[in-house]
Amino acid sequence: MFPETGKAVVKVLERLGHTVDFPAGQTCCGQMHWNTGYQAEALPLVGRFVEQFRHAEAVVVPSSSCVAMMRDHYPKMAEEIGDRKLIAEVAELLPHVYEFSEFLTVRLGLKDVGAYYPHRVTYHASCHGLRNLGLGDGPLELLRAVKGIDLIQIENMEQCCGFGGTFAVKNADVSSAMLAEKTTAVLNTGAEACTACDNSCLMHIQGALHRQRTGVQTVHLAEILAGSEGDVL
Amino acid sequence: MNSENSVLDPKTSPTFPIAARATLGDTQLRKNVRHATEVIQNKRARVVAEMPDWQQLRESGRQIRQHTMANLETYLEEFERNCIRAGGTVHWARDGEEAKRIVTTLAKTYASQQNPEVIKIKSMTTEEIHLNVALEAAGVKAYETDLAELIIQLGHDQPSHIVVPALHKNRQQIREIFQREMNLPELGEKPQDLADAARKFLREKFLRVNTAVSGANFLIAETGGVCIVESEGNGRMCLTLPETLITIAGIDKVLPRFEDLEVMLQLLPRSATGERMNPYNSIWTGVHAGDGPKNFHVVLMDNARSEVLADSEGRQTLNCIRCGACQNACPVYRQTGGHAYGSVYAGPIGAILTPQLQQLHHAQSLPYASSLCGACYEVCPVKINIPEVLIHLRNKVVKQKGPLNPEALAMKMAGTLFRSERRFRAAQRLGRFAETPLVRRDGSGDGWIGWLPGLLGGWTQVRDLREMPKETFRDWWEKRGKRGN
Amino acid sequence: MATETNGVIDTSSARQEILRWIRAANQGVADSQPVAQQWDRIERPYRRSATRSREEILELLEDRLRDYDANVVRTAEAEVAAAAAKMLAARGHKRLLIPGGLNPAWLPAGFDYVVDDGASPAALDGFDGVITGSTVAIALTGSVVLQNVPGQGRRAVSLVPDHHLCFVRVEDVVETVPEAFDRLKATSTLPTTFFAGPSATADIEMTRIKGVHGPRFLDIILVE
Numbered sequence: 001m002f003p004e005t006g007k008a009v010v011k012v013l014e015r016l017g018h019t020v021d022f023p024a025g026q027t028c029c030g031q032m033h034w035n036t037g038y039q040a041e042a043l044p045l046v047g048r049f050v051e052q053f054r055h056a057e058a059v060v061v062p063s064s065s066c067v068a069m070m071r072d073h074y075p076k077m078a079e080e081i082g083d084r085k086l087i088a089e090v091a092e093l094l095p096h097v098y099e100f101s102e103f104l105t106v107r108l109g110l111k112d113v114g115a116y117y118p119h120r121v122t123y124h125a126s127c128h129g130l131r132n133l134g135l136g137d138g139p140l141e142l143l144r145a146v147k148g149i150d151l152i153q154i155e156n157m158e159q160c161c162g163f164g165g166t167f168a169v170k171n172a173d174v175s176s177a178m179l180a181e182k183t184t185a186v187l188n189t190g191a192e193a194c195t196a197c198d199n200s201c202l203m204h205i206q207g208a209l210h211r212q213r214t215g216v217q218t219v220h221l222a223e224i225l226a227g228s229e230g231d232v233l
Numbered sequence: 234m235n236s237e238n239s240v241l242d243p244k245t246s247p248t249f250p251i252a253a254r255a256t257l258g259d260t261q262l263r264k265n266v267r268h269a270t271e272v273i274q275n276k277r278a279r280v281v282a283e284m285p286d287w288q289q290l291r292e293s294g295r296q297i298r299q300h301t302m303a304n305l306e307t308y309l310e311e312f313e314r315n316c317i318r319a320g321g322t323v324h325w326a327r328d329g330e331e332a333k334r335i336v337t338t339l340a341k342t343y344a345s346q347q348n349p350e351v352i353k354i355k356s357m358t359t360e361e362i363h364l365n366v367a368l369e370a371a372g373v374k375a376y377e378t379d380l381a382e383l384i385i386q387l388g389h390d391q392p393s394h395i396v397v398p399a400l401h402k403n404r405q406q407i408r409e410i411f412q413r414e415m416n417l418p419e420l421g422e423k424p425q426d427l428a429d430a431a432r433k434f435l436r437e438k439f440l441r442v443n444t445a446v447s448g449a450n451f452l453i454a455e456t457g458g459v460c461i462v463e464s465e466g467n468g469r470m471c472l473t474l475p476e477t478l479i480t481i482a483g484i485d486k487v488l489p490r491f492e493d494l495e496v497m498l499q500l501l502p503r504s505a506t507g508e509r510m511n512p513y514n515s516i517w518t519g520v521h522a523g524d525g526p527k528n529f530h531v532v533l534m535d536n537a538r539s540e541v542l543a544d545s546e547g548r549q550t551l552n553c554i555r556c557g558a559c560q561n562a563c564p565v566y567r568q569t570g571g572h573a574y575g576s577v578y579a580g581p582i583g584a585i586l587t588p589q590l591q592q593l594h595h596a597q598s599l600p601y602a603s604s605l606c607g608a609c610y611e612v613c614p615v616k617i618n619i620p621e622v623l624i625h626l627r628n629k630v631v632k633q634k635g636p637l638n639p640e641a642l643a644m645k646m647a648g649t650l651f652r653s654e655r656r657f658r659a660a661q662r663l664g665r666f667a668e669t670p671l672v673r674r675d676g677s678g679d680g681w682i683g684w685l686p687g688l689l690g691g692w693t694q695v696r697d698l699r700e701m702p703k704e705t706f707r708d709w710w711e712k713r714g715k716r717g718n
Numbered sequence: 719m720a721t722e723t724n725g726v727i728d729t730s731s732a733r734q735e736i737l738r739w740i741r742a743a744n745q746g747v748a749d750s751q752p753v754a755q756q757w758d759r760i761e762r763p764y765r766r767s768a769t770r771s772r773e774e775i776l777e778l779l780e781d782r783l784r785d786y787d788a789n790v791v792r793t794a795e796a797e798v799a800a801a802a803a804k805m806l807a808a809r810g811h812k813r814l815l816i817p818g819g820l821n822p823a824w825l826p827a828g829f830d831y832v833v834d835d836g837a838s839p840a841a842l843d844g845f846d847g848v849i850t851g852s853t854v855a856i857a858l859t860g861s862v863v864l865q866n867v868p869g870q871g872r873r874a875v876s877l878v879p880d881h882h883l884c885f886v887r888v889e890d891v892v893e894t895v896p897e898a899f900d901r902l903k904a905t906s907t908l909p910t911t912f913f914a915g916p917s918a919t920a921d922i923e924m925t926r927i928k929g930v931h932g933p934r935f936l937d938i939i940l941v942e
């Protein structure tokens with residue numbers, strides 16, 4: 001759905017000297033099903049994930065909520081399936097799964113990834129990254145090290161944008177009211193773009209920013225970190 | 234004056250999305266709720282930050298509650314034994330109906346026969362079973378003495394928060410209620426004036442009415458004691474001055490030992506009202522000669538709590554100490570206020586408690602009244618993983634609704650796609666094809682969808698959706714090759 | 719059903735059934751260890767003891783009490799009566815209720831004292847104020863704890879009059895909540911009241927309003 005993010009992740013990682021692979025068989029972590037109550041539909045996706053990624057040294061995922069899904073629920077889901085081998089494999093694989101910014105700051109211990117992005121940007125702390133993964137200030141530190149960036153603090157950075165997966169359609173009115181608060185906060189910063197570690201939040205925020213013809217863009221953190229001086233921006 | 238025309242009852246309330254639409258349209262209510270929750274949240278954050286051992290306290294609190302629930306039978310029996318030994322009488326109620334019958338029977342026995350009246354301390358347990366309606370039907374007048382509950386009662390309103398039940402009302406609205414119901418046309422609108430009016434109105438009742446009804450914050454198994462925390466002193470009045478005290482408590486309220494209060498009385502006030510300690514805590518054990526009521530009755534009520542206990546994932550709900558912090562932190566609650574939840578338990582705790590206390594099909598929409606942002610779990614003083622319980626309840630709702638509704642079918646289909654790479658690719662292509670008639674180009678030539686049908690229509694109320702990419706990452710990756718040439 | 723015969727309510731069948739439900743619900747989590755040992759295993763890594771010096775603790779208590787609108791002075795044992803006289807005079811109060819067993823040396827001359835004899839709530843309402851001692855005070859939370867013992871009396875005494883003057887001996891001041899519970903443990907079944915400042919409410923727009931039903935005026939004398 002968001003090819004630019006994937007490309008940006010590849011660009012950043014290769015710039016840092018890593019070899020990237022994309023197992024073609026991968027699909028989805030199962031979060032939507034699990035969180036909406038369709039446990040049975042989500043269960044087979046655990047095995048599928050292990051199948052695809054078991055040989056990786058590190059699995060880098062540019063979506064905090066997908067990582068949260070795996071960390072918080074995959075062990076339990078494997079138990080539920082009752083497959084001893086799968087339980088062991090999940091336990092083995094999970095420590096190697098990283099959210100993108102977390103891979104950079106925690107696994108690689110980096111702040112400056114040599115990016116250049118001469119724009120006014122504000123950062124929204126996605127719920128799952130903030131609370132389930134405990135990303136803390138990691139993403140902000142990466143952003144602060146970007147050359148040329150004008151980073152502006154948003155009001156109530158940690159407040160949910162109202163997406164919540166199927167929540168946005170099941171409780172559309174409440175979700176819209178929450179979103180309105182978030183977009184107002186974004187607009188108050190005067191930023192050209194709003195960034196985050198999760199495209200689901202960004203798709204949600206972007207949906208309203210576009211509807212309101214604000215001209216403010218949303219970009220995934222990876223796309224900012226992929227920016228370099230040679231780019232035509 | 235205490236006629237309650239309607240009560241918040243999940244059996245009769247509209248679903249959350251529909252009720253929320255109504256409250257979202259009430260700008261005054263939203264302003265009041267936002268103001269109140271912001272003030273409490275900030276106060277809470279300040280006094281929690283003062284405590285270097287807050288996380289340790291939370292963990293101990295969680296362990297104490299979990300241990301209590303695992304040994305609930307032992308502790309309830311121990312409480313009963315010690316309470317009786319200290320001169321109290323203990324009753325058991327399987328459900329709200331039984332509890333109401335016991336309390337009204339006691340009230341009619343002890344209250345003045347000519348003019349049966351009771352004074353009440355704020356208690357969510359009595360709200361849960363709509364005790365006042367039952368008392369009134371039995372001819373017993375109940376006076377709420379907590380300021381917020383008084384506002385609710387005089388305003389023929391319903392509580393919208395478990396700690397600050399009238400937070401949806403502002404001072405002008407409260408003044409109007411008091412002017413009308415206390416017959417004080419000259420009343421000012423300063424909070425102090427309003428509190429003074431309540432003091433005058435209630436003092437006469439404290440000194441006269443001989444029977445009180447209370448809830449309980451904690452029952453102490455080791456001593457048979459009861460603990461109630463409060464701010465205004467109305468609780469102390471009710472617990473101390475009348476001849477008879479009837480306390481009704483859920484069976485989940487028990488604590489093993491007196492010293493376990495050293496944890497709970499640190500967690501509760503800071504989480505609930507942002508105070509370092511409540512202005513008043515009262516602890517009493519049975520009947521004490523020459524001090525307080527001569528007759529003391531405790532009603533231990535199950536009302537589906539033992540069913541919650543039987544659910545291995547849902548049972549952590551019973552650890553709740555009713556601090557309301559999750560309500561203040563919840564971005565959904567902050568938009569809608571409490572009434573949209575159709576239950577006296579609103580917000581995240583309500584979204585998990587109500588469906589479990591009421592049969593689930595009466596409250597099917599509540600587990601979905603959350604974006605799963607996790608703010609509730611973060612503030613919960615006993616570390617109840619509310620998002621986890623919500624997801625668990627959603628699974629139960631899905632099972633209850635069966636496989637044949639449109640959402641279940643769509644989910645099933647998506648599940649099939651995600652299990653196969655080939656089908657997943659095909660779906661991506663098909664999606665691009667299917668969306669074509671809906672896509673409009675904007676000024677910069679990008680495609681956007683501004684209207685979606687059916688279930689998805691909620692999205693396009695206020696949001697556009699970008700068209701699916703012409704080239705997926707997958708396509709790009711395959712063209713480029715692994716080494717990037 | 720709760721059955722009722724001659725006004726006596728019998729809920730024993732409900733009791734049995736509820737306990738049976740609980741037992742069934744807890745089947746899966748049964749722990750073979752005795753309950754007391756399980757309780758001992760609860761981890762309590764929170765702060766239990768003081769980390770401040772005595773003087774810092776007393777200052778903290780004064781600060782926290784003032785923060786909640788109490789009027790606080792600290793004075794040497796010999797000056798207590800004089801300090802009390804000043805506070806009572808400042809309020810213009812004459813007719814004062816006292817519980818039995820209050821240290822007479824702390825009571826200044828020139829005021830009318832009535833020892834509580836179990837008077838009715840309405841009679842208690844007629845006093846200008848009440849004077850009591852205290853059992854323990856917690857600096858970190860600004861709380862003072864009263865129990866039904868000589869010098870502190872029954873609960874209604876320190877509740878109904880609109881002014882409460884309370885003596886707190888410095889040796890009864892602790893820093894943390896757990897220290898207070900250690901001291902209260904031996905008398906845990908006595909009627910016990912914690913208060914932190916005068917009565918208050920925040921039910922109207924979350925504005926803290928001093929004084930609803932409990933005493934609206936609170937004076938504390940810390941006795942050294």
Ligand code: SF4
Nearest residue numbers: 553554556557559613
């Ligand atoms: S669930 Fe937790 S935060 Fe919410 S009311 Fe209960 S104890 Fe407080």
